[in-house]
Amino acid sequence: MAKAGGFGGRPTPGATGRQRPMRSVDALVQAAIAAHRRGDTAAAEAGYRAALQATNRHPILLSNLGALLKADGRSEEAMALYGEAIRKQPGFSNVRVNLANLLRDRGALDQAREVLEQGLEHDPAHLESLHLLALLLLELKNRTTALAMVERALTVDPSHIPSLLVLTSVRLAEDDLDAAQGLLDTVLQRDPGQAKAHLLRSELQRSRGDLVAAKESVERGRNLMPEDDPEREIWRFNRAVLDLFAGDWTPSTWRDYETRWLAPQMISHQRHQHLPRWQGQVDQHPLAGSLLIWREQGIGEEILFLSLVRDLIAQGQPLVLEVSARLQRLVQRSFPGVPVISQGDSLAGLDITAALPLGSLGLHSGFDQASWLRRRSPFLRPGAESDLARVRACLPHPTHRSRVGLCWRSVGSIYAGPKSIPLASFEPLTGQADTQWISLQHGALEPGEAEGLERLGIHRPDADFFHDLEALAAWIASCDLVITISTATAHLACALGKPTWMLLPAPQSFFWWWGNEGTHTPWYPSARLFRQPSPGDWDGVITQVHQALGSSIPSADS
DSSP: OOOTTTTOSSOOTTOOSSOOOHHHHHHHHHHHHHHHHTTOHHHHHHHHHHHHHHTTSOHHHHHHHHHHHHHTTOHHHHHHHHHHHHHHOTTOHHHHHHHHHHHHHTTOHHHHHHHHHHHHHHOTTOHHHHHHHHHHHHHTTOHHHHHHHHHHHHHHOTTOHHHHHHHHHHHHHTTOHHHHHHHHHHHHHHOTTOHHHHHHHHHHHHHTTOHHHHHHHHHHHHHTSOTTOTHHHHHHHHHHHHHHHTTOOSHHHHHHHGGGGGSGGGGGGOOOTTSOBOOOOTTTSOOSSEEEEEOOSOHHHHHHHHTTHHHHHHTTOOEEEEEOTTTHHHHHHHSTTSOEEETTOOOTTSOEEEEEEGGGGGGGSOOSHHHHHHTTSOOSOOOOHHHHHHHHHTOSOTTOSEEEEEEOOOOSOTTHHHHOOOGGGGHHHHTOTTEEEEEOOOSOOOTTHHHHHHHHTEEOOSSOTTTOHHHHHHHHHHOSEEEEOSSHHHHHHHHTTOOEEEEEOSSOOSOGGGOSSSSOBTTBTTEEEEEOSSTTOHHHHHHHHHHHTTSOOOOTTO
């Protein structure tokens, strides 16, 4: 906010008509600022507009009025004022940060990035710009450039806590827990009341399997924030994830899970806002038309939450399902009688009267015994028998008694490293007699993997498993068993009801649906979970699987 007395001296250049004396202009500015500080929005706005007219729209006053209107919920007007201030004063870095934050809130991450990068050309050492740009780059999945921004900020100020916290979050994503611990120790020594540090410490504790301590850190961080701080509610989502990890799927947990929509990175995922949000309870609040259930997350989560759709169907609620285009045919075949569209399709003619994001089904689904029993049967269906016959005809050894599908590597996930397994690690398993191994890996092979598949005798189908999930489902259906790390392939195999052996790191801190202990998950009755005996010990997991493979694998053809 502009300080009073900053507009004295000579008349403003470029002003036309009768000009106010500078003493009068300063009085206008002081009055506007005073009204702003006491919360009198109307008086402050009137004062700023009068002062703008008298000063040829001074950039500082444009910024002040923009901040006032932003706080009043008038973000469009605020953005226009910030843009005008920047055009008048391109090096006005604080205003660029304000504008970038508004763009970020709207999901316009590339525009926000451009605003900050242009500002850094004028002021290369502006810490707030470097920090916010690093956050944006992480959200844009450009970790390398984000780290470069963090390094620039820490070169300017090695004790800059926001940049240290960004670096901590990156180290956590890389599973470099010791480095994250060291950074958090540094931050909390300097500022024990740093709420964000306690949140990141909860993530570190969760990564180490200590869910109790992690939840305590979340609550400590929330308590350090002012009651009226909007970010305080976002922390309820972190609490929900911890409760879900612990198997607490009660309504209160799912209500906390709804606060995911307050996170900046979720803004761009919000769609269908023109439709009323469904409030649940089919019997008490019947809809005049259909309920649109729309996708919001990745393919794996999408499949997971599709397991809850049958609860609504059982209640007689007419539905329209919006799914990824890659899943559309599978889902249409699996839910006959339910219209299935892909994201971006027109809603015209579908008689939709309310909407709900797919991940919110937990809030409206039963978690009693009857509901879980309904979920025990497969909820996705592969193609027709003729499709499966074509797959079997492609097998190099169709007479082998058993077929095992294998997926060993994650592609594109920030957690790809910790949850992936080198292909060579599976050599102790692939020598089992009369068993055909089939690669269910999607994406391009990494160097050496083609030779590894040939050496291990693993058949690689001629199919694009990333784009063609129908083909992937058919190959999964042709297998007797699927052995996989945590990927969308795992979710698909489980949804098809295929016996699926999940190979998980320890502690498993990435995906709450697998939990942190135990060999089974109620979400997927056909799944069996194999966990590392200690962090990084994939050999121990392979030994467990080798022992389990000692018993016979039933044939899918028998």
